[in-house]
Amino acid sequence: MGAAGPSNDVLDEIFNRTINSRSIFLNRDVLRNDYIPDHILFRDDQISQFGSILAPILRGNKPSNIFLYGKTGTGKTVVARYVTKKLYERILKLNLNTKFLYINTRLASTQYKMLVELGAQLDISLPFTGLSLSEAASRIFDKMKRDGINTIIILDEIDYIVKNYDDNILYEFTRVNNELLNGNFISIIGISNDLKFKEYLDPRVLSGLSEEEMVFPPYTVDELEAILTDRIKTAFRPGVVSESAVKLCASLAASEHGDARRAVDLLRVAGELAEREGSDVVDTDHITKASRSIERDRTYEVIRSLPLHGKLILAAVLAAVLAAPEDINTGRLYSNYTSMARSLGVEPLTQRRISGILSELDVLGVVNAPVVSNGRFGRSKRVKLVVPREVVSRALQEDELISSILK
Numbered sequence: 001m002g003a004a005g006p007s008n009d010v011l012d013e014i015f016n017r018t019i020n021s022r023s024i025f026l027n028r029d030v031l032r033n034d035y036i037p038d039h040i041l042f043r044d045d046q047i048s049q050f051g052s053i054l055a056p057i058l059r060g061n062k063p064s065n066i067f068l069y070g071k072t073g074t075g076k077t078v079v080a081r082y083v084t085k086k087l088y089e090r091i092l093k094l095n096l097n098t099k100f101l102y103i104n105t106r107l108a109s110t111q112y113k114m115l116v117e118l119g120a121q122l123d124i125s126l127p128f129t130g131l132s133l134s135e136a137a138s139r140i141f142d143k144m145k146r147d148g149i150n151t152i153i154i155l156d157e158i159d160y161i162v163k164n165y166d167d168n169i170l171y172e173f174t175r176v177n178n179e180l181l182n183g184n185f186i187s188i189i190g191i192s193n194d195l196k197f198k199e200y201l202d203p204r205v206l207s208g209l210s211e212e213e214m215v216f217p218p219y220t221v222d223e224l225e226a227i228l229t230d231r232i233k234t235a236f237r238p239g240v241v242s243e244s245a246v247k248l249c250a251s252l253a254a255s256e257h258g259d260a261r262r263a264v265d266l267l268r269v270a271g272e273l274a275e276r277e278g279s280d281v282v283d284t285d286h287i288t289k290a291s292r293s294i295e296r297d298r299t300y301e302v303i304r305s306l307p308l309h310g311k312l313i314l315a316a317v318l319a320a321v322l323a324a325p326e327d328i329n330t331g332r333l334y335s336n337y338t339s340m341a342r343s344l345g346v347e348p349l350t351q352r353r354i355s356g357i358l359s360e361l362d363v364l365g366v367v368n369a370p371v372v373s374n375g376r377f378g379r380s381k382r383v384k385l386v387v388p389r390e391v392v393s394r395a396l397q398e399d400e401l402i403s404s405i406l407k
């Protein structure tokens, strides 16, 4: 029973410390990603432009469909939610039969699940399987017609559904007209952090969807600092977060592009680390540790969600790094990959496709694969793993098939 004693003591100590110490947080929830702050800073122009485009709703008229573009963490979702929340308060006062529906298409994951979720927000339950997409969409339209509802559908991360499937469902929504809806309307607000997303759309869908477009620029370091300082006032007890921690947090979040999501996430994770350590301040050390931990989690998730051949290529990179860390050329990689694929009974992709996947892994920040000239031998890529090996290996181990070939 010796082992039970100390572990009980440790637990008692942790619990007592939590009970007896004051939390450094005033309200941790304001650091969650879905929190809508009272002040949205530096976005007055976008808020008024978006508000003006949607305002016709208050007279019962259909507003234009809109696309909101901008890199991650530039405030697209928070502005969309803030304006639609304010608008909805007016809609309720005016007793209008207008609804806002919100779907994150990546989280919904398939076009059909997207419709099921939309249906649920309109109080109709669609079966989980068995209907064609157009049948499911018409049940939604019928419900709107029957109840005389106007809807504004916000499709967040809209690029996900289009890149992974097609734009049929968007076509259904843009095609639906007055007559079909008995004079009611559907407007679409699409949100995307991929500026090239439009290239994936069929021109008929594109012209219907992007009647208006708004671009959200990245924040500057100073803007991120102001956003953080404002959020800290409600999130933490006074004096907990040091000024240098705020500065570091803002500059790390601005290192790729001014990303407020990264800034707020860093602050939340740093606060949690500080609290767990029993520290009553959040300092630069906590921000640095938080940054490492978030980066690891991000890499892990990116690798875990790669398709099979992406994982296989990464497994081949890993094997090559272990054999000769300094010299991974595409030739070596391709032969590693081919033998791994064959050992799993999977048909290997062509070298050209592999090269494309390596470029994608480069964009994702997992490998560095610049094209280098080999003189008369032509061009090839020299590949480097730019994330910790152990994170790659851990993420690949999660895939049952891949783990069977990892040593």
Ligand SMILES: Nc1ncnc2c1ncn2[C@@H]1O[C@H](COP(=O)(O)OP(=O)(O)OP(=O)(O)O)[C@@H](O)[C@H]1O
Residues within 6 Å of the ligand: 031, 032, 033, 034, 035, 036, 037, 039, 040, 041, 042, 043, 070, 071, 072, 073, 074, 075, 076, 077, 078, 079, 192, 193, 227, 260, 261, 264
């Ligand atoms: N101008 C701002 N003022 C205050 N907080 C902001 C501002 N812009 C963004 N934030 C905060 O940053 C986080 C990310 O913002 P948001 O979700 O709107 O980004 P996004 O552009 O939609 O990013 P993604 O494309 O990744 O979904 C949220 O916590 C949000 O509250």
